Amino acid sequence: MEVTARAPGKIILAGEHAVVHGYTAVASSIDLYTVVSLRLRSEDDDTVKLKLNDIGLDFSWSVRRIKEVLSHLGSPFSSTPTSCSLETIRSLATLVDEQSFPETKIGLASGVYAFLWLYTSILGFKPATVTVSSELPVGAGLGSSAAYCVSLSAALLALSDSVKLDVSQKGWSTFKETEAEVVNKWAFEGEKIIHGRPSGVDNSVSTFGNVIKFKSGVMTRVDSNMPLKMLITNTKVGRDTKALVANVSARKSRHPDAMCSVLNAIEAISDEWSTIIQSHAVDDLYLSANEEKLGELMEMNQGLLLSIGVSHASIENVLQTSMKYKLASKLTGAGGGGCVLTLLPTHISGEVIDKLVEELGSFGFQCFTAGIGGKGVQISFDHSS
Ligand SMILES: Nc1ncnc2c1ncn2[C@@H]1O[C@H](COP(=O)(O)OP(=O)(O)O)[C@@H](O)[C@H]1O
């Protein structure tokens, strides 16, 4: 039997980085997905194959070798969500090194460690083929790491003994709340391997979908009543969430009081965001007043992100360009490059958007829009294979 899981990426509307330190963020799922298909192989086959289509890497391990490398660590590991120890990561790195991981792609290795940890913990040592492909740019602030961990966890759990699902269902189906919570917890463990110190906002919004508020590990659903449209500009400047999060923490230890004030200000912005999008627009005037407020909040949030050291010349370029069209923007995700959001108010003309997209494109940036606030992780069973 084959199972396919798909998990959405996200945009952080307000509060990235602050959320790592226990302050509120507001995030929404977007309709771009990472898709994982998992097929169990026959027991006498003895191989685990991982195909990472987006980064062009394929791996193949014998189950015997995986057992050999991990057995001294007490594997099979606990099938309830557990953190991967540093010692285990070192052993997983041995398994990855044996596959001659290309030096130029070494930054992507932690994603393979996360796969091995989730696979060996959730599925034990069953031979399998796992294929990953994504509509999300990898490492650009749209939560590809979380969508990867959520879709992997969902597919693995769907074929494990720890979650009981109705496999007769046709088409995409969602998990029950308690099952989704298990998926989310495992995905968080995977995110820890990739990010170092994730807040949990990305895996939560990818698991549960829609718009959420997140603070100190606690998620609250936000009932958004505003039609939100964002232009997403990928600067294509590569960056690494783990390094940016670590830099912010270092700045916080150097300037605790100043950073605390900045992070508090970001939290106030997140709180205002969630109040505004929950309010019902009584007429067009009210809606445009709210859109103006959101634009101002984005400008303030961006200024504060600059002050904590996570902006970048490419991001500033997008801000200045959109400002020429009187449109507000902010980076989304970890910053340092990656993607920028520009709020597109409901009254804006298609011509203005086209001009902006053309100008941004002339710098080599890539612009697109995505549906905001759709469903979280889903699975689908294929009985023919
Ligand atoms: N489709 C994918 N295939 C392989 N690895 C992936 C994929 N998506 C995410 N990853 C892993 O996630 C990492 C990127 O995560 P991160 O730096 O947090 O950026 P973001 O989550 O904003 O895209 C990659 O280095 C890789 O390890």
Ligand SMILES: C[C@@](O)(CCOP(=O)(O)O)CC(=O)O
């Ligand atoms: C910077 C941060 O707030 C968001 C990171 O998102 P992304 O990996 O850049 O998509 C980190 C986190 O919340 O774990």
Ligand SMILES: [Mg+2]
């Ligand atoms: Mg990430």
